[in-house]
C-alpha cells in the first residue's frame with residue numbers, strides 16, 4: 001500500500017496540514033493535492049455533492065501526493081466500508097460521543113477478526129496496490145470527532161478504545177452544543193476544551209487534530225502541539241482570498257474577513 005503521509009508526519013513528531021473539500025470539483029481536489037497539504041479530506045457530511053462525485057474527488061486527490069481521507073455522515077459500517085473501498089486512507093467520523101460509537105468506528109475500518117469490514121476493496125486495491133488486504137488495517141487511520149458535551153464527558157473512555165488513530169475536534173458543533181455561537185475563530189472556553197482533548201489524546205498515545213477557521217488559527221494549534229490541523233475548507237479559502245483581492249483592488253481594509261472555516 002502507498003504510505004500514509006499523516007502517519008509519517010505524526011511518527012516524525014510533526015504536524016500534518018490537512019485540506020478539507022466541501023465542493024464538487026475534482027479539478028480543485030487535484031489542485032489541493034498538489035498544493036503541499038499532507039492530506040485532503042473529502043467531507044461527505046456537509047459537502048455539497050453525492051456518492052459518484054465523491055469517487056471522482058478521491059480519484060483527483062490520487063493524482064497528487066496528498067493522502068485521501070473522508071468524513072462520513074456517521075459511524076455506519078456500510079457507509080464507511082464503501083468509502084474505504086473507494087480509496088479513503090483515513091476516516092474522520094463525526095459525533096463520536098460514546099466509547100461504543102468509537103468501537104463501532106474501529107470495527108467498520110478493520111477486517112475480521114478485529115472488525116467486520118466486508119471484503120471487496122474495489123478502487124482501494126487499485127490505488128493501494130496488491131498488498132492492500134495485508135496492509136489496510138495498519139495503514140487506514142480512524143479518527144473520532146469530539147464535538148459535543150457528551151463526548152467531553154466520555155473523553156477518557158473514548159480515547160482508550162483500541163484501534164483509534166486520533167481524536168479530531170469539531171469546534172463549531174462543540175461550541176453549539178455548549179451554548180456558544182459557532183463560526184469564526186475558536187473562543188477561549190472551547191480552546192480550553194481543545195487543550196484538554198489534546199492532553200487526553202496524547203495520554204492514550206493518540207494523535208489530535210482540529211478544524212480551524214483559517215491558516216493563522218491552524219498555526220496557533222500547531223504550536224500548541226497538535227498533530228494535524230485543517231486551515232478551513234476549500235470554499236472558505238476561496239472566499240477569503242477573493243475578498244482579500246477585491247479589497248486590495250478597491251483599496252479597502254480586509255482586516256474584517258475572519259471566516260468560519262466553512
Ligand code: 3PY
Pocket residue numbers: 147169170171172173174211
Ligand atoms: C465542526 O467544527 O463542528 C466540524 O465538524 C468541523 O469540520
Ligand code: MG
Pocket residue numbers: 094147170172173
Ligand atoms: Mg461538526
